[in-house]
Amino acid sequence: MKKAVFLDRDGVINEVLTGRVKFVNKPEDFYLLPGVPEAIRKLNGHFDYIFVVTNQGGVGLGFLKESELRKIHGHMMKELKKRGAIIHDVAYCPHRPKAGCACRKPGSKMIEDLAKKYNVDLSQSYMVGDTDTDIQAGKRAGTKTVFIGEEESSADAVFPDLFSAADWMIEDAQMH
Template sequence: MKRGVFLDRDGVINEVLTNRVKFVNKPKDLYFLPGVPEAIKKLNVYFDYVFVVTNQGGVGLGFMKEAQLIKVHEHMIKELKKSGAIVHDVAYCPHKPKAGCECRKPGSKMIVDLGKRYKIDLARSYMVGDTDTDILAGKKAGTKTVFLGESDPLADAIFPDLAMAADWIIEDAK
């Protein structure tokens, strides 16, 4: 079976709630965090797949249309590809934060569904996120988990950014 890395989007791949951008509702609002294209490119060498799994409650709340979200993701994939970084698929939950759906993290449905579709061995894969809901989703799906930030007691590893996390993930997976 194949191995994958599942990445949260906002706060892992791109800026959110910064001086430059509040929310990413249009392609022009997407700014990669430092080192992200290079980190994904490194992960591409060692893993069969790199995925994005993201809660996008702004769709359900009416702040953006699903078509806009799809354009943001198409733009993200295209811009990463310019650096040689490949994201193979994007799964998103468009539902309101308290909708009670199975797909919204901390639920693991997005990860599990991608795992089935791409024949991923989740126990040999990783979920990277910047919130406890990301870590919980990864744990429920059976992946190893990496938290970007200060601390998370459930995470298997903690790093300040994706660049440092990618190096650890690659070493840990060997």
């Protein structure tokens, strides 16, 4: 079975709620966070897959169309690939925040569906996010969890950014 890293998008890969951008509703609003391409490139060398799992309630709320969201994800993958970093697949929940769907994090359906599709061993994989819902989704799916941010979290590890988290995940994966 394969090992994977599941990454939340907003706040882990790209800027959100910064001086430059509030929400990413078009490709031009997409700004990679510092060190992200390098971190993903590093992870590519040690994990079979890198996935993005993201709640995109803005679709259900009418702030952007699903076709526009796919353009944003295409842009993200292209920008990362230019820097030698590969995202293998993107799963997103387009539903409104309170729609009660199974796919929206803290639900684990997006992670479990990707794991099934790509034959991934979730116990040997990692979910990285910047909110408690990301960590809960990872725990429900059976992954190890990494919180990006400062506040204390129930995650297995806490780091200020993806770049500093990458080395820990690589070392931890080699020990198991």
